[in-house]
Amino acid sequence: MSAPFARLLSATAPLSAPLAALDAPALWANADDLVRRAAGVPIRVASKSVRVRSVIERTLARPGFAGVMSYSLAESCWLVDQGVTDDVLLAYPTVDRAGLLLLTERSIEGERRRAAITLMIDSTQALDVIDTVAGISHPVLRVCLDVDASLRPGVLGVHPIHLGVRRSPVHSAKQAGALARAVSAHAGFDLVGVMFYDAQVAGLPDTSPAVRMVKRISSTELAHRRGDVVRAVSQHADLEIVNAGGTGSLEVTGADPAITELTAGSGLFTPTLFDGYDAFEAHPSAYFVLDVVRRPAKDVATCFAGGYTASGPAQANRMPTPVWPEGLTLLGTEGVGEVQTPVKGKAARGLRIGDRVVFRHAKAGEMCERFDAVTLVDDAGRAETVPTYRGEGKNFG
Template sequence: MATRELDTPFAVIDEQSLRANADDLVRRAHGVPIRVASKSVRVRSIITAALARDGFAGVMAYSLSESNWLVDNGVDDILLAYPTTSGPALEYLVADERRLAQITLMIDSTESLDHIDSLLGSHHPTIRVCIDVDASLKIGPAHLGVRRSPVHSAEQAGALAAATARRPGFDLVGIMFYDAQIAGLPDSSAAIRLVKKRSAADLLERRSRVVTAVSEHATLQLVNAGGTGSLEVTGADPAITELTAGSGLFAPTLFDNYDAFESHPAAYFVLSVARKPSPDIATLSGGGYIASGPTNKNRQPTPVWPAGLKQISTEGAGEVQSPVKGDAARRLHIGDRVVMRHAKAGEMCERFDEVAVVSPGGGTTRTPTYRGEGKNFG
């Protein structure tokens, strides 16, 4: 009822569930401050609202242009999660003392430093940097986790820290570990639970050694780790100073099956039935919002209302139409609405200029996404 005046397709945020999820993230962090992962939100007003809550501090951004923009709009303490290759964004960064003070870039090799120098020249103002340490679990030739940094061991981290300390124009202030094989994997089998447990034990020992090695060459201001799916595990490590989470605010379908917590879906999008090719199939207009990552069923959006609808496996979610089937489809007519959930969090917001935030009382506030503010950070 709160969104009946909105034309489809549109995105909806349940404010009550959003707040409950924020509270649960803080509870699971056990007093360790949480950076908001902007990639998983992409709505500036929601990011700033989270930062105003106890337990959250700082943003983990995914683009240097985004980082510059957030700082220019009053957001402090930005940790860029990925190395940048953007010359214009670097030039914009070093042109302002506030940006330089509030933004920390990510590096994972001396080549990262060389590239920055090649774009800015070797006499640029001092830039804050953080080392991305590979947090994956390696068992023989097996690599369990995402392919990020070439820095894995304490020795490699110490060598890069020493090289960075010798370079003018850079101030090494932090280390980051992203444990995707823990934070990003639902507890769907005994084998996955074992991998996560073994990886957590490896990281508990390895993070401490990395921090010791890097601290010989830098005064660390932050040691960042974790994600929505691993807060209580990673937050128990005394070597870290902060956690990161973002997806847990919206609770997309990829976070439905974790043992440690129960998520409350807060983000939805709504489509209209455009045709009925048969009595038991309703074809929705649009809806091809496939999540990034390996292409499989769990990357597709999921119909959640009316209950009982399913995607058609031979078509899935299409760019301009998405057929659904099931008993509930027989009761749908052209113009009826179907509520969907995205597999990932912030990616949904790349499809919409605004989200409708529905309050517990049923009121609706429309607020722009990054896209609605004219920003596309890739």
């Protein structure tokens, strides 16, 4: 049996499956590689790609990492209250009433949260909602402007193509400057940052010459537009944060002098959607393990559970991938199931009831929503089991 599977399976043998395991040497080697690729630009940890408090804490303790990019306001408050960090950038706009009341609470805890947490906005309507929930006399809140980083090729101002994710309605420097001016005139808010997430670069493997071309064009366009946006917004705000990039674009984005920080998270676990990048070699560190409970045919073994399909378009690449024993594949007619997952191939012939099969998830943090704990296995085969967000009773959406 090849490493790391022998080590992982031996260390987790006493534990009941389904279970999640992290290869600690690979995890921390990935962290070091992210820092190397960032070339001195600090990396904010994307918590949605981890969802394990202790792993976030240990990552932040390593040189090169600074602050958290969260995905929920409730999560942001919890991370600050738990002392994980005093620097949280919420990646998405929020209308979470309970979270906003926690943030604007006039108490020592509320002051600590407000000093640590920066909200994301992309319209003045977001400010109006906060005013409605917390009252127009709420304490001053830090906000960051989300700028659409998609590529919109077109002619004479017409953009028939949108390459990237649908996020902010703010795309141009003119639009960003106008919104910054409106925020600066709106009492109760302090605009301290701008963010650009280049999904069509950071989140897209280099699968073809066409993809590589789109990524080059988009990176060049963004390098010019980011600078224009930062200059336009800076006329109305003192910017502390210019955040950009992701696991797949650290080298390119980090070279832009306009930015102050990068973000990465998936690169710690390296799920299957991050295979196939030219800029780095994938070294998976996150796995889940299932028990074989049936042998319905000579070359088919059926595992208990496993229906952990990733979010996004309903395509085969969103399904988990069996990686040990080598040579196993999913059944096209069944895929991964709510209570059972059959795998097939020559390797299945040697599997017996009670044996274990190792899988990789398509995305990073989503795996942890399925487990109360993950087990870190070090290079000596020692196991340490720590709770996920779910294991700490936290479900942030």
